[in-house]
Amino acid sequence: MSSAPTRRVEYVLFDLDGLMIDSEKVYTDVTNDILGQYGREMTWQIKAGCMGKPEREAANYLLSFFPDIDLPLESYLHQRNVLQDQRWPTVPLLPGVRKLVLHLKKHNIPIAVATGSRRRNYEFKTGHLGEVFDLFDGKIVCADDKQWDLKGKPDPDIFLTAARELLGRDVGHPRGHAVTPVQLEQRSRGLVFEDAIPGMQAGKRAGMSVIWVPDYQLLNVPYDGIERPDETLKSLEDFIPENWGLPPYYT
Secondary structure, eight states: OOOOOOOOOOEEEEOOBTTTBOOHHHHHHHHHHHHGGGTOOOOHHHHHHHTTSOHHHHHHHHHTTOTTSOOOHHHHHHHHHHHHHHHGGGOOBOTTHHHHHHHHHHTTOOEEEEESSOHHHHHHHHTTOHHHHGGGTTOEEETTOGGGOOOOTTSSHHHHHIIIIITOOOOOOSSSSOOOHHHHHHHHTEEEEESSHHHHHHHHHTTOEEEEOOOGGGGGSOOTTSOOOSEEOSOGGGOOGGGGTSOOTTO
8 A cells, every 4th residue: 555645634525435435335236136137247347437437427337338138227227226225224334434534523624525426315325324424514515416517526526616615715616717826725735535536536636635445456457547546545444644734543
């Protein structure tokens, strides 16, 4: 794993799925339950290509590998939503999440969630985990929040919007606006936690530092020619706050 540079950050943005909650298993199990009706299965390589993409884009990508089965996109999405909704209330936090969020909140570090999930799904996934997610005080950006006209990751929209609209940081806008030196500096003060490659790219394109906490199998996926994270961890349990200018855990 890479070592972290010593850098001072002032606010922290979290992805959700696969980073804070163990929802990726639900995605895999539900998808394979549906494909199993046709005697097919989603491989890890296919799943890796779905991770971090907006919902419909990911579904289209998945189904492109099975052109011989009669499974229209809308039918797949409907079946998937029904099965997922049954399982979301059982999704657990991933290791290290509770400790980190409580620590940042204790020390008044501005925090927000920036997720590719739809708002309804976010509510299903986190409603039973209020001990952690209530600490964000509603500072959540979801992919279908229409007031912000977001492009999906790997575009930087969602992280810049979370920093600007929810945390009051002068980071500028993602498209069609010149970025000032002050705004670039404000962007560099942000720290993004991500598990998916498109999310990692989005954080880097936003001009922020990125800690990547991928599924171990993603480490074997070639990704030459794209952005690289500032630090790679096996788990959020391995995060060392003081390496990033944040208060250490023992304070």
